[in-house]
Amino acid sequence: MTQTVVIQVNGEQLSVPANGTLQELMDHLGVPRSGTAVEVEGQIVSEALFARTPLREGLAIEIVRMVGGG
């Protein structure tokens, strides 16, 4: 059985494979890259670094994008 870790994405607890990366998480969630920004533990992570960002237990991730607003 694959080991998992629990991370927090946009305030929700998610259980993900222990050896996964941010890239795999974004693919799994189906989040479009365009117009999206990602923060890991309060630090912005550029798309180029997604594949090199491992998912560790307890990590807090924010994924935001543009929406309608005034």
Next chain:
Amino acid sequence: MVSESASDSLIIAGQAFSSRLLMGTGKFSSPAVMAAALEASGSELVTVALRRVDLHDPNDSVLAALDCSRYRLLPNTSGARNAREAVRLAQLARAAGGHTWIKLEVTPDPDHLLPDPIETLEAARILVAEGFTVLPYINADPVLARRLEDVGCATVMPLGAPIGTSRGLKTRDQIALIIAQARVPVVVDAGLGLPSHAAEAMELGASAVLVNTAVAVAEDPQRMARAFRLGVEAGRQGFLAGAAPENPRAQASSPLTGFLRDSP
């Protein structure tokens, strides 16, 4: 003779816009309705917000309907309650789309959504230093407007009335003071509910207005967007034309001689 030529551009941070109507993209009933209204408004500069992606519907995007080649996007920092949160949102907006223009808004109290002047000034200082082009949303305070200019903001955007109230130019006298002293464009932002409100702001000498709710929640947003476009244009032309002075008493428009009656 003054022509109505395209030379009357709105210039913000060196970039020219032929439209003096900035539009928000919130509250529209559908992306298609929004796109039609933006088209009718003639706007070239439109605001957007930054929010968490819905993990259960990650492709849901009102902005898919937005042709980004036609509009410059102006992300806002709505939701920020202090300078730190506003700077964070601006940095995320830059990361999300390379946007370096930011509508700075810091509104700690959801009840009235009035901007915090101290946090706004602090955030403006930081963002200008980080290379952002900063367009701050402020209360109609001439002293604050000057302070924001001094730290390098590209515009000042005083409110006409609180966000979403559609009550018009309640801050008229203070906005006149801001316009009189400003060395950057003055964009009247928030509270305008009718095309006549937009015309009034432009007649007063505002450089532009920003409208969202009044168009988005109108029964016919497309028609209202066109009405605001015309209101802004009418007000601008009225300002440039130089208004007749007000008089406390009647002054006849027709000659006061040659009446068809005997002398009094």
